[in-house]
Amino acid sequence: MTTVLQHVVRRSILRPFAKSFSSGSPLVDVQVNDKTGVAIVKMGRAPVNGLNTELLGALNDTFDSLEKNKATGMILSSSIPNIYSAGLDISEMYNGTPENLTKFWNTLQSMWINLYSTPLPTVALINGNAPAGGCLLAMSCEYRVMVGSKFVIGLNETQLGLFAPKWFQDTMVSIIGPRQTELALTSGKLFSAQEALKIGLIDELVASEEEALASSDKFFGLFKRIPGYARGQTKNFVRAEVLDWLLKNREHDTKVFLNSIQLPHVQKGLGLYLQSLKKK
Numbered sequence: 001m002t003t004v005l006q007h008v009v010r011r012s013i014l015r016p017f018a019k020s021f022s023s024g025s026p027l028v029d030v031q032v033n034d035k036t037g038v039a040i041v042k043m044g045r046a047p048v049n050g051l052n053t054e055l056l057g058a059l060n061d062t063f064d065s066l067e068k069n070k071a072t073g074m075i076l077s078s079s080i081p082n083i084y085s086a087g088l089d090i091s092e093m094y095n096g097t098p099e100n101l102t103k104f105w106n107t108l109q110s111m112w113i114n115l116y117s118t119p120l121p122t123v124a125l126i127n128g129n130a131p132a133g134g135c136l137l138a139m140s141c142e143y144r145v146m147v148g149s150k151f152v153i154g155l156n157e158t159q160l161g162l163f164a165p166k167w168f169q170d171t172m173v174s175i176i177g178p179r180q181t182e183l184a185l186t187s188g189k190l191f192s193a194q195e196a197l198k199i200g201l202i203d204e205l206v207a208s209e210e211e212a213l214a215s216s217d218k219f220f221g222l223f224k225r226i227p228g229y230a231r232g233q234t235k236n237f238v239r240a241e242v243l244d245w246l247l248k249n250r251e252h253d254t255k256v257f258l259n260s261i262q263l264p265h266v267q268k269g270l271g272l273y274l275q276s277l278k279k280k
């Protein structure tokens with residue numbers, strides 16, 4: 001079993017920076033700024049950046065490669081207008097075989113572990129709606145900037161007859177605290193941009209992507225004179241408790257997911273929810 005400390009040390013080693021970069025997937029576009037070394041990673045799985053096994057795997061590979069190629073920071077955003085991510089692809093969870101469901105969940109776990117624990121400074125540039133898994137992606141970054149006030153963000157799983165897994169919940173608790181998380185999660189609340197700002201679920205609300213990029217630059221600028229090793233260790237110690245739970249409980253977490261998602265009433269609810277989305 002990998003402990004948090006082994007994980008931190010392994011991932012904090014510095015390597016030389018390469019200027020060009022390809023994500024290797026048509027679903028993820030990566031542009032690295034030659035001057036700053038900051039990578040803008042844009043999800044582009046039409047129509048709504050549903051997080052299926054392929055997109056999750058492509059994100060995971062991208063995070064790995066950015067670290068190996070020594071990017072200096074990462075902005076996680078979307079190339080789909082008005083959508084950050086609609087969260088987990090419900091089609092993957094509806095009528096899935098145990099094998100496919102297991103692969104899907106394990107890929108999600110790996111992607112999250114990589115994103116949550118990366119020593120790179122990370123910004124979520126939230127340029128669209130970010131329900132459920134979309135909110136998880138944004139919350140796993142260190143700084144959140146939302147562009148425009150018309151979008152919503154939150155963990156709405158209970159509205160689908162599901163529950164946010166412990167590590168989704170813990171990630172939110174680390175940002176807005178247990179009281180607000182309990183209120184939000186039990187009611188499946190999707191926060192408006194203004195509400196999210198007020199509660200601290202997002203750090204900034206700006207009017208344009210240009211402003212969001214300027215805010216990101218400012219955030220990355222905080223670390224100009226901080227040695228990467230010291231920053232990375234500090235980040236991971238702050239995040240250790242949340243991360244450690246999943247590192248130690250991956251199999252248990254997968255079993256809980258498989259048992260819950262295959263319950264007949266849960267499957268029925270997912271089917272109805274999918275239908276309601278398609279009927280719109």
Ligand SMILES: CCCC/C=C\CC(=O)SCCNC(=O)CCNC(=O)[C@H](O)C(C)(C)COP(=O)(O)OP(=O)(O)OC[C@H]1O[C@@H](n2cnc3c(N)ncnc32)[C@H](O)[C@@H]1OP(=O)(O)O
Pocket residue numbers: 047048050083085086087088089090091129131132133134156157160162163164165256257260261274277278279280
């Ligand atoms: C124990 C289990 C734990 C884990 C549980 C869950 C975690 C999750 O992440 S579950 C996903 C929760 N997500 C949502 O509830 C969001 C649902 N989607 C929306 O609210 C809207 O689609 C959205 C606001 C994101 C975008 O709205 P529109 O731009 O108006 O698009 P449409 O609603 O017309 O959707 C277009 C197209 O995409 C399909 N779609 C939408 N979301 C999903 C999804 N999460 N998974 C799969 N497919 C999705 C939707 O059905 C439409 O399909 P077509 O009609 O076939 O084009």
